[in-house]
Amino acid sequence: MGVMGLSMAGQTLSEKIFSRAANREARAGEFVMASIDRAMIHDITGPLAVRGFYEIAGRGARVWDPSRIVILFDHQVPADSIKAAENHQMLRAFAREQGIINYDVFSGICHQVMPENGHVLPGHLIVGTDSHTCTYGALGAFATGIGSTDMASVFATGKLWFMVPQTLRLVIDGRLPRRVTSKDVILRIIGDIGADGANYLACEFAGSAVERMSVAERMTMTNMSIEMGAKAGLVEPDRVTMTYLREWVTEEPIRGDEDAIFTERHWDVNDLEPQVAMPHRVDNVVPVSTLHHVKIDQVFLGSCTNGRFEDLKLAAEVMGDEPVARGVRMIVIPASRKEYMRALRAGLIERFMEAGAIVESPCCGPCMGGSFGLIGPGEVSLSTSNRNFVGRQGSPQGEIYLCSPAVAGASAITGEITDPREI
Template sequence: MGSTIVEKIFSWKCGSDISAGEVVMTPLDGAMIHDITGPLAIQKFHEMGGEHVFDPKRVIMLFDHQIPADSLDAAKNHVFMRKFAKEQGIHNYDINEGVCHQVVLEKGLAAPGEIVVGADSHTCMYGAVGAFATGIGSTDMGFALKFGALYFKVPETIQAKVSGKFPKRVGAKDLILAIAADIGADGATYKAIEFTGKTITKMDMAGRMTCCNMAIEMGAKAGIVPPDKITWDYMKGRRKMKPFDLESDDDATFAEKREYEVSDLEPQVAVPHNVDQGVPVSKVQGTHIDQVFIGSCTNGRYEDLAEASKVLGKKKFDPNTRVLIIPASREEYLKALEHGLIERFVKAGALVEAPCCGPCMGGSFGLLAPGEICLSTSNRNFRGRQGSTEAAVYLSSAATAAASAIKGEITDPREV
């Protein structure tokens, strides 16, 4: 009997044949903490008698959720983590690089065949490079920091096979919203989702990151794309390692196999207050919006900003709509800057911020007042996610967000 890509990764790490459903203690290749979850993880590390982290070089630390510090408590947390990093010899990216998940991939801190954990649910984004990556709680992270290993129940895998060519102004975000609507918010609970098929093999890394990022929105433990030439080209200059084959066997056992065709896929919008409530944009077209947020670890890459710029053209954003644009990292910001996108957005009426999470989790800036509506390229639209529990958040691609920002209402990007 063959193995899935996830079973192969765990088998390699454990040194024996491992199948889905088994519980194993597995060594870790990396552990990531940020300014929200890090302080509690460090506290748990100390409560467990931790004196030295398992390997300072494999602990990833950065600040992205509340930067620059937007409260006295945030500032204290930053100081606490800086002190811990210095004591432990951990390199701290601090406030300088951007959103944790984007930075981990840019710096080559997750790679094909590795197991990486993060004290953040969207850690599953690292599966875009063929790593098994998953989010864990702060207590588990305290254990991971001390021992460099963690217990896992090896997940079964749902295969999502995608075929067809995307229509104009339809892409990875529309696909993953459609998949989430199909599988449901808990349809992949404690399973991995393997994204495969000709559409995925032709998809750039930015799109793969978007798909894997939102695997958690279906309850999945991980999202993963088998590494190929696109993967290894991305890894060049980021990590010194020779390419190798890693894919599920033809006779591997999957929990489910689902197929998707994108040739006729319309732009998708997830309506409040759940990610799996995705509908074609035509169903909600004309809905008034007060704010548009283009950014986050889901859709804050240069490719997203470039698509938004194409939709914008020489037009301006609606003067009654607040438009917040936040690149996912310093690297993505510089790309946008060098190509003139930042200037274009500012002249069109947007507020462009330094790389960070921004309004995504509702804990920093750009919050919504009661009754307000935001169209966001981020990954969650739960009640109260971006401010008031009486506000509403719709999710979309960068193209749809840009088109809607121009008109001040949810708009089909193909019509702009």
């Protein structure tokens, strides 16, 4: 392709966001030193970033802009050990000293707390020391995970260098059948593309199925973009986005140009079945109907992927008045305090408790295997979270299957992985 062709083409949403952040026209493949709109750290990766910041900038240094940083605690909360408590103390002191907003141990998972409090705005460039930072792209931001030392650099200068990524547009058309969700769509896509199939790319979700999705459903998909190696997952802001953001944004958001340069792949979801990722790979995806009598020991309904009110509501609907199967432990964790309150007011918490499940305070829970709710050797976990790697939820001899809230609800009452359409 000639240079002329490039210069005349429109820009993708990602190119436009980087152009704004770098204050010059940016094209895929170019390097930019970009200004960061928002930087997020949490209790696991934050301490290393703070230490790195002082090493780079010197003792007593000030961060570049405290109003652009958010510190949250969500992985080991409320403190599950003295070490975790010390990490929280250290980050609280840093936040206080620097004048940074700090969501404490009862607020919820970073990837829900950030958007629901207006820290994620369309067109913004956001970095977080967590690989699932890509979730925020559901609101039209370019958001990506970075390491602690890169974050230390951001704290010191407010800038980070990037290569503007190529865009892979995933066009998803059709109407999702009953009890088939955006989680099933993203699992199918990851199964088709592979764990490194979108390495370094910006994945843009589009098509009639995406247009009909709520912000929560879109977040489930952008959240898991990293599971195919993507640098970011985005949805162009539309009416749904702007309704969600009405408290914080009124002006027209940035959108990509129709004549921008990108690669495109298509899926039709009219006949999509519920999907399950089998151990120990997220791209090891099969339709739930192909699994027969897979017994489960634990069901985890929650995480930054599927811990929102809509997810809890769907699982509760599928479960009806049935109790959790004998021998199965069901752990329900709303993604944030706000989502918890919504579920509480809707009577969902009571229904889960009556069914025999336990509802924990908002946090990452068993997802990262760094806190409570772990599985033992030989045990099987069915989880609405995003990774089923060896040892992710406890014992390396355990097995993790990933699924939608509907499959989680159906399986909780039968004790084996079950198609929710058959309940």
